[in-house]
Amino acid sequence: MESDISISEDPSLTFAFVPSAASADIEAAVDDSSNRHFEHRWPVKVEPGT
Amino acid sequence: MGRFARPDLRRSGDRGRRSLLTIEAPDRAEDAAIVPVKITIAGELRRDIDQLYFVIDDNPSPLAGRFVFGPMADPGEIAIRVRVDDYTYLHAVAETKAGRLYAVARFIKAAGGCSAPAGKDQALAMQRLGQMKMTMKGTPHLGEPLETRLLVSHPNSSGCRWIR
Numbered sequence: 001m002e003s004d005i006s007i008s009e010d011p012s013l014t015f016a017f018v019p020s021a022a023s024a025d026i027e028a029a030v031d032d033s034s035n036r037h038f039e040h041r042w043p044v045k046v047e048p049g050t
Numbered sequence: 051m052g053r054f055a056r057p058d059l060r061r062s063g064d065r066g067r068r069s070l071l072t073i074e075a076p077d078r079a080e081d082a083a084i085v086p087v088k089i090t091i092a093g094e095l096r097r098d099i100d101q102l103y104f105v106i107d108d109n110p111s112p113l114a115g116r117f118v119f120g121p122m123a124d125p126g127e128i129a130i131r132v133r134v135d136d137y138t139y140l141h142a143v144a145e146t147k148a149g150r151l152y153a154v155a156r157f158i159k160a161a162g163g164c165s166a167p168a169g170k171d172q173a174l175a176m177q178r179l180g181q182m183k184m185t186m187k188g189t190p191h192l193g194e195p196l197e198t199r200l201l202v203s204h205p206n207s208s209g210c211r212w213i214r
Contacts, residue, residue: 007114007115007130007131007132007133007206008083008084008085008131008132008163009083009084009175009204009205009206009207010201010202010203010204010205010206011130011131011201011202011204011206012129012130012131012199012200012201012202013128013129013130013199013200014088014127014128014129014130014197014198014199014200015117015123015124015127015128015129015197015198015200016123016124016125016126016127016195016196016198017122017123017124017195017196017198018122018123018124018193018194018195018196019122019190019191019192019193019194019196020122020192020193021192022192026184026198028182028184028200028202030180030182030202030204032204032206036179036180038179038180038182038202040182040184042184044186045190046190046191046192047189047191
């Protein structure tokens with residue numbers, strides 16, 4: 001999902017996604033209006049047997 | 051974006067379409083600098099949506115959010131926290147892959163959210179700048195929507211500023 005948002009201090013975004021692989025990463029990349037860039041990646045492991 | 055010029059724009063309340071697109075927000079915000087807003091997309095719109103726009107009419111920068119849904123996204127719900135500067139209407143506008151628009155509006159009583167002081171020490175806020183936390187609600191299962199919350203440490207002091 002891609003978004004442009006103008007939100008509160010310490011922004012929070014709640015959304016949903018549908019895992020389509022047994023193991024993958026979810027990545028957040030954030031650019032602010034001062035041209036700073038932040039990104040982070042988290043592993044998503046689907047429960048065995050599902 | 052005070053008025054919509056598109057003749058094909060459909061109000062989500064028209065012809066029984068009320069439940070396709072809804073905005074949940076407090077009638078009167080406790081803190082105008084962090085107003086929780088949830089947008090729910092249902093029915094065929096959940097399947098067909100491509101983008102979602104969120105507009106706060108009387109904020110200095112009214113377009114508060116644009117969300118583009120990729121193939122792995124489940125667009126059923128989006129929740130954010132926003133600054134609200136004055137008593138105003140909130141609008142959610144959904145655009146389908148075919149270019150059809152659906153809209154819903156809700157009035158909110160809130161004031162001063164754009165001029166509210168930062169909630170914490172600015173030096174500390176800058177120290178934590180860009181730190182992120184991702185929380186998944188439950189265990190991931192293949193093919194099943196997973197609610198996820200992203201928190202970003204950022205003072206976001208320009209959240210309501212005019213950008214020219």
